[in-house]
Amino acid sequence: MAEKKQWHETLHDQFGQYFAVDNVLYHENTDHQDLIIFENAAFGRVMALDGVVQTTERDEFIYHEMMTHVPLLAHGHAKHVLIIGGGDGAMLREVTRHKNVESITMVEIDAGVVSFCRQYLPNHNAGSYDDPRFKLVIDDGVNFVNQTSQTFDVIISDCTDPIGPGESLFTSAFYEGCKRCLNPGGIFVAQNGVCFLQQEEAIDSHRKLSHYF
Structure with a gap:
């Protein structure tokens, strides 16, 4: 064989x-x-x-459930949710489980990720792209949070590691923009790698975040 x-x-x-x-x-x-x-x-x-x-497919639920349900339940009455990244659709899938949420905006820089994951990872999105509350924006996350007139109760940064297109989502410009469009009492949550494997990135993110949150 x-x-x-x-x-x-x-x-x-x-x-x-x-x-x-x-x-x-x-x-x-x-x-x-x-x-x-x-x-x-x-x-x-x-x-x-x-x-x-x-x-x-085997373990994605661990990450996506923690990243959505903890902040949404901690907030208690989130109506408007912003997802930065998340092109595979699993974060969106989990947010749609919250029926009190009125609008879900997802900003993904790469239209190809959305298209191909929708076709080849159907279990991730589980039909959530068709939810009437959902709006997809193809744009750079930093650009969106610094220019949008919308505000949000919960912002979830489902970014890649700080290399390539995802690097800008670990900058002060991004965190400042998220603070700008976050409603009073809102919650911002972001993946930041594995702290004992990516210690320098974790320290750098904490330093930058402390200026805004």
Whole structure:
């Protein structure tokens, strides 16, 4: 039997992880980044951007449920929610479970991610793109939060790691913009990697965030 192909993550220099690739469903250089979606027997469908795993069918719920339900329940009466990034649709899926939410705006820089994930990761979005409360904006997140006239009760930054297109979502300009369009009593939540693996990034983000939150 032929040996399966392997896909190696390239985020860290000193260590990493690899996946056996059962089947490549999609692979393309979009306008912004290299995108691949493949199948793995243990993790189901896996999506990676620029050589870094973003999500898998097996464990995505851990991240997405924590990033949505904790801030929304902590707020208690959020009506307007902004998602920055989130092109795979899973964050949107979880927000739509909250029936008191009246509008959900998702700002994704890469239209290709939305299109291909909608086709190849249907379990992630679970039909949430068709929710009447949902609005998709294809734009850079920093640009949107600094120019929009809308305000939000909860802002969720579902960004990639601070490399490539996602790097701008770890800047003071982004955090300042989020503060600008956050309603009084609102909640801002952002992924920030794994603190014991990306310590410098965590310290830098804390320093920048402390000026605004």
